Amino acid sequence: MLPGAAVDQLAGLPPAARTPERLKQVIDQMFALVPLALDAAAGYTLDAERAYPRIARTLIKARYAVELREYAGRLGSVLTAPLATRQPLTQDEHALLQTLRGRLAQLRQQMQAPGEDNPPDLAPVAQRVDTIYFGDGLRLVAAIEQASRAGRPYDMDTGQLAQRYVPTMAPILTLRDELLKEAQTQAHSDHELARRELWIAVLSGAAILLALTLLLLIVRRRVVVPLLRATRAVIRLGNGDYSRDPGGSQRADEIGDMLRALSTLRNNSIERQQLELERQSLIDELRSRANTDYLTGILNRRAFTTAGNQRxxxxxxxxxxLAVLLFDIDHFKSVNDSHGHEAGDQVLIRVAAVIRDALRDGEIVARHGGEEFVVMPAHCSHEQACALAERLRELIAREPLTMADGQVLRVTASFGVASATGPAAALDDLLHAADLALYRAKRKGRNRVESAG
Ligand SMILES: Nc1nc2c(ncn2[C@@H]2O[C@H](COP(=O)(O)OP(=O)(O)OP(=O)(O)O)[C@@H](O)[C@H]2O)c(=O)[nH]1
Structure with a gap:
């Protein structure tokens, strides 16, 4: 049966039937629930203590206040049955009162335990608990107890006890409520503080992230990009491409030094490249001059010997x-004698030009010395070489040679043709044979072609 139903049942009985045993039984039933209630309260406060450790002490004190109220109620209830039945307290009841007083004193001591988190504005409330409950309330209980021990009749019934004792417990509930209110205020302020700290952490994080991003961008722009540019410049320089300057020479830091050094390296490389080109062109020119006849611009004898031997x-x-055509301008001495040495040079230049223009690519013409020239045709039989000589002879004879003074000259040339096939052929032998044929052409009246052999 529930305690409430048991109380109602007892109240419904005639006064004579409300024996001390039944009364005590009902009260015990009621107080059997106290540990359960205290356990539940302890469970809630423990959860709150875990969630808000900073307010744990305040919550513990609130829990003590709850227990204090429950034990104070129980203390008063011990007196209910004896007062109702006008019987003295039993030894067990005396002992219980003693135990409950001990527990109440213990709780009072725990609640008064010094601590830096004792809220100062709760001191008057705690003081009221001391004065009203532990003073007036317990004095009332002690008076009833003394009357019982002395065998005196009680000077109050249960109703009067309730009227006088219950108000003395009120400061305990006030203290409990104040403690809970204080805990709530502290929790609220902790919550606000945590919220503020969270905002500060979020804003600081965002600021740090922003600063890092900016730093990254600056490092990228000021360091990474120039280094990449420098790397590309080094690769270009390594590949001999000097077309672009690395740039960034206006920078005043180490990267600027590096870019300036690269720029200097590029300029030096360009200068060296130009010098190399000049040197190469000088070498080419010297080589060309070494192979070219200074007067006519065609190959000289030395170059002919090299090219002829290769051929x-x-x-x-x-x-x-392989055929060789050797020809010599007829009576050239008289040209010099009649028109001057310079006019003779002009004739040599013109004859060389006429022959060069008449030949195809791969056919060699060279000045062999003085007024003597040599031609080496490509892929040509002996007969074809003789025919070529004949064609060239006609060209020279036909060509009007206009001198610097406007005078027009005509010259002729005598040709000697020689050819060779097989491994025994030598250039000197070939030239010698052609020279003999040329000599024969001169002897036979000049302006003609003679074939060797
Ligand atoms: N203007 C000029 N004359 C040169 C040059 N080289 C040689 N001669 C002249 O060429 C002439 C050659 O004369 P010769 O060897 O007697 O022969 P030629 O007068 O041509 O008579 P033939 O060969 O027998 O028809 C000489 O007077 C040389 O001075 C030159 O580079 N320029």
Whole structure:
């Protein structure tokens, strides 16, 4: 049966039937619930203590206040049955009162435990608990107890006890409520503080992130990009591409120094490249001059000897015929004598030009010395070489040679043709044979072609 129903049942009985045993039984039933209630309250406060550790002490004190109220109520209830039945307290009841007083004193001591978190504005409320409950309330209980021990009749009934004792417990509930209110205020302020700290942390995090992003961008722009540019410049320089300057020379830091050094390296490389080009062109020019006849611009004898020997070597390998045409301007001494040495030079220049223009690519013409020239046709039989000589002879004879003074000259030339096939052929032998044929052409009246052999 629930305690409430038991109380109602007892109240419904005639006064005579409300024996001390039944009364005590009902009260015990009621107080059997106290530990359950206290456990539940302790459970709630423990949860709150875990969630808000900073207000744990205040919550513990609130829990003590709850227990204090429950034990104070129980103390008063011990007196209910004896007062109702006008019987003295039993030894057990005396002992229980003693135990409950001990527990109440213990709780009072725990609540008064010094601590820096004792809220100062609760001191008057705690003081009221001391004065009203532990003073007036317990004095009332002690008076009833003494009357019981002395065998005196009680000077109050249960109703009067309730009227006088219950108000003395009120400060305990006030203290409990104040403690809970204080805990709530503290929790609220902790919550606000945590919220503020969270905002500060979020804003600080965002600021740090922003600063890092900015730093990253600055590092990228000021360091990474120039380094990449420098790397590309080094690769270009390494590949011999000097077309672009690395730039960034206006920077006053180490990267600027590096870019300036690269720029200097590029300029030096360009200068070196130009010097190399000039040197190469000088070498080419010297080589060309070494191979070219200074007057006519065609190959000189030395170059002809080199080219002729190469041609002869190839012809020997391919077993082809190699021919040589040697020709000499007729009566050239009289040109010099009649028109001057310079006019003679002009004639040499013009004759060389006429022959060069008449030949195809791969056919060699060179000045062999004085007024003597040599031609080496490509892929040509002996007969074809003789025909070529004849054609060139006609060209020279036909060509009007206009001198610097406007006078027009005509000259003729005598040709000697020689050819060779096979591995035994030598350039000197070939030239010698052609020279003999040329000599014969001169003897036979000049302006003609003679063939060797
Ligand atoms: N203007 C000029 N004359 C040169 C040059 N080289 C040689 N001569 C002249 O060429 C002439 C050659 O004369 P010769 O060897 O007697 O022969 P030629 O007068 O041509 O008579 P033939 O060869 O027998 O027809 C000489 O007077 C040389 O001075 C030159 O580079 N320029």
């Amino acid at each position: 002869l070597h190839r012809a020997q390998q391919s077993k082809e015929t």
